Each structure stands twice: as structure tokens, then as C-alpha cells.
Amino acid sequence: MRLTVTSHLTLDGVMQSNGKPEPELNDGFEQGGWQVPYFDQDVDRLTADWIAAADAFLLGRRTYELFANYWSQVTDPGDPRAIRLNALPKYVVSTTLDRVQWNNSMLLQGDLAGEVAKLKRQLGGELQVHGSAELVRTLMKHGLVDEYRLLIHPVVLGNGKRLFADGTTPAALELIDTKITSRGVVAQIYQPSGKPQYASAAAEQEGGVVKDSVSRHAATKSAGQPHQLQHRPADRAGFAGSN
Amino acid sequence: MRKLIESTFVTLGGDVGAPQDWGPPYLFGPEQDAYSRDLLFGADALLLGRKTYEGLSAAYTTMAAGEPGPMADFINAMNAIPKYVASTTLTEAGWNATLLGGDVARQVAELKRRPGRYLLKYGTGSLDRALMADGLIDEFRIWLVPVTNAPAQRLFEHVDGARLVLTGTRTFSSGVVVLTYVPAEPAGQSG
Numbered sequence: 001m002r003l004t005v006t007s008h009l010t011l012d013g014v015m016q017s018n019g020k021p022e023p024e025l026n027d028g029f030e031q032g033g034w035q036v037p038y039f040d041q042d043v044d045r046l047t048a049d050w051i052a053a054a055d056a057f058l059l060g061r062r063t064y065e066l067f068a069n070y071w072s073q074v075t076d077p078g079d080p081r082a083i084r085l086n087a088l089p090k091y092v093v094s095t096t097l098d099r100v101q102w103n104n105s106m107l108l109q110g111d112l113a114g115e116v117a118k119l120k121r122q123l124g125g126e127l128q129v130h131g132s133a134e135l136v137r138t139l140m141k142h143g144l145v146d147e148y149r150l151l152i153h154p155v156v157l158g159n160g161k162r163l164f165a166d167g168t169t170p171a172a173l174e175l176i177d178t179k180i181t182s183r184g185v186v187a188q189i190y191q192p193s194g195k196p197q198y199a200s201a202a203a204e205q206e207g208g209v210v211k212d213s214v215s216r217h218a219a220t221k222s223a224g225q226p227h228q229l230q231h232r233p234a235d236r237a238g239f240a241g242s243n
Numbered sequence: 244m245r246k247l248i249e250s251t252f253v254t255l256g257g258d259v260g261a262p263q264d265w266g267p268p269y270l271f272g273p274e275q276d277a278y279s280r281d282l283l284f285g286a287d288a289l290l291l292g293r294k295t296y297e298g299l300s301a302a303y304t305t306m307a308a309g310e311p312g313p314m315a316d317f318i319n320a321m322n323a324i325p326k327y328v329a330s331t332t333l334t335e336a337g338w339n340a341t342l343l344g345g346d347v348a349r350q351v352a353e354l355k356r357r358p359g360r361y362l363l364k365y366g367t368g369s370l371d372r373a374l375m376a377d378g379l380i381d382e383f384r385i386w387l388v389p390v391t392n393a394p395a396q397r398l399f400e401h402v403d404g405a406r407l408v409l410t411g412t413r414t415f416s417s418g419v420v421v422l423t424y425v426p427a428e429p430a431g432q433s434g
Contacts, residue, residue: 011385011398011399011407011422011424012257012397012398012399013255013256013257013398031404140391150255152387152422154406154407154408154409154424154427155404155405155406155407156399156402156404156405156406156407157404158399158400158402158403158404162256162257164254164255164256164257164391164392164393165393166393166394167393168256168391168392168393169391170256170265170390170391170392170393171390171391172268172389172390173255173389173390173391173418174389174418175389175414175418175419175420178412178414178420180409180412184407184408184409184424185409186409186412186420186422188387188420190255190389190418193389196264196265196268196390196392197267197268198264198265198267
């Protein structure tokens, strides 16, 4: 299976309680539901299309509970999201639950990375992770993510749980596609592209122009600024980003 | 009335603190150079925090003394352009810079009232809190770099919150997407 991660993010990377306030979690987060003003037909269609492509779901405990409570109540046969979420297999990662009751859901126990790798080997189609930030970071650590679908919303919250929180395994990604919704949500599709290259490696690759790179990197360091002092070879082929 | 535009590099993980590490494979290239030139050459002056000022002035003074390369025009413009530097500690500045002490937001508001094109602020940090509280930043160019590195210093870490409006995107073949935002609430109301 191909493992895809879908995440709704603020511009400062927060992923918590995007759809509604969740005071029952008692986590002190008071800005739940921040996504709602931006949820338009474009976002609706994008996310519905993504879910329509799912063959199974892999969920962290919190996202599982949220989804199970909500989607098990949606019985409209015309809602393609509800049909798939209710019917398809759901693998749930939890250290606290001892059973799961939502239709066709099952706990993944034991060696998480090993179990997920086994699912990916044994089954076909698309295994989708939604939300589940902690789970995503574990999957990243073991190189199990095949695609990221990030919906970046035009809002800064200043606090809240982040998808790529401290301790995230540094990863380089390849931009596959960008879509913009009518309310300014940027949907970015990325696929893993190994580890990040760092300055020293980049300087080596640039061969004859290493001489300049010390000062250029100094300039970059000082401000995060666009001060490119030389060109580098053509970028990787196969880029499919839109603009 | 001049606008204030802020341009910043950030990873998907939200780091603005170490672009010298993760930035080079993505931020250097003909497309990015052209974009950077347009942004700088359209500005009347730079607005810099103290740390940014110290780093850039040292680096660009050094680069100007080297052999001219393909970005010589950019380096010359960086050295020549007037700068305003916010600092509570510096007592004098070189590099064609004027110090802003005391109430920086009020002084920036005054600078914006002067005629011209726009002020360009490189980098993001503690200065943003006061500027954004007074609605003084009119536009953000967020260079989103496709690595997940978590923050040494977080984008908008000094800011409580803000609603923005996406007004443009520019995708470079390296996978960087420059997101252009303006505040949802109009700026400049404090002046």
C-alpha cells in the first residue's frame, strides 16, 4: 500500500482541533475550529476526492475517537466520505485502548513500524493517515510515509500542537503539486526525497564556486535572506508543480 | 504612504533560525535570484533587526571586496541601500544605516508616511511583535522550503495570532513556494 498523510495546518504549523473546539480534551487549546472560515467548496472537493481514493485508514487514538464519534453518526448514503470512512478498514494505533468498536476498525499492537510495514507489503491501494500528528512523526522516523497532502491555511495561531513538532525527523521533500482554493488555502502535495542536504554538501556539489559559498552562507545565516551569489545546475527533472 | 514588506525563509517544520543549513539546495538559482533582485530593487530602504543588521553588514561588506560575480549588482545594491536598524543596544551603525531606538513602531509608522515605493524587511523575529500589533507590516513573502526541520527559531513565535489573506504564490523548480500574504485587517491604522 501507499501510505499518504493528510494534514490541515495553519501557516505556523498548528494542526490541533482544526474542525471544532474540543474543550473535552482539557488541553488548554482555545482556538479550535480555526479551519472553518476557510472550508469552502474547493476544500470540500479536494478532501472528498482524497478520501474517495482510500482503501484503508491508519489513525492515531485521538483522531480515531474524533472520527468514530462523528462519522458513525453520518448515515447519508449520498455522502461519499461517510461511506468510505464507515466501511473501509481502519487500523488504530493506541497505547491505552484495549478495543475499538467503530465498524471495521482494529487495533494495531506491538511493533508499530513493523506492523505498518507489513500492511504496506501485504495489501494494495492507499493507506491514509489523517491528523494523528504523533503517529505521523513515528512513521516518518521509519521512512513509511509515501506522500504528504498539506492544506496550509492563511492564519497564524501562535500556539497549539504542530505536525512537525520538535523531534521530527528532518526530511527533504519533493513538491509534486500546488493548488490554491478560493479562500487562500494552499494545498501542497509532497513526496519524500531523502534527507535534507546541508550547506557543506551543497557547496561541494557546486564545485568550482565553493569559494563564494562561505560568504553566501554567512549572509543566509544572518537573516534567512534571498542572497544567492551564484547559480547552481538545473534543478531536478520531473517537477510537476503548478503555479 | 509606503508599504512595509517582510521576506522570510521557513521550513515546513516552521524553522526560521538556520537557513544557512537547510536553505542552500533550495534557495539559490536563477529563478530565485531574479525574484530576489526584483524585491530588493523595488525597495527604497531596508528595515532590519539588530541581529540581521550585524550578519548582513558583515557578509555584504566582505562580498563587495571580492571578485565580481553574477550577483554583483545585487551585492552593490545591498551595500548602497539606506537601512533602518531597530536596536536597544547599539549606539552607532555603519553600512548606510540609521538606528531606531525607543518606540520603534512609532518610528516605522513615520517612515511609512514618507513618499516612495516600499520598505523591505528581511527576516522575522522579536521586532515583528510590535510591528504586527500596530498593523505595520503590509505584506509577507514566506519562502516555504520543502524540508521538515523543526524550529531552532519558530516563524511568528513572538506573535499572538493573525488572520491573513493569500494574495499570490510563486513556485520555483527547487520546490520552494513563495507565499504572499497581506493581513486580513488593513494595516497602518495606528498612524
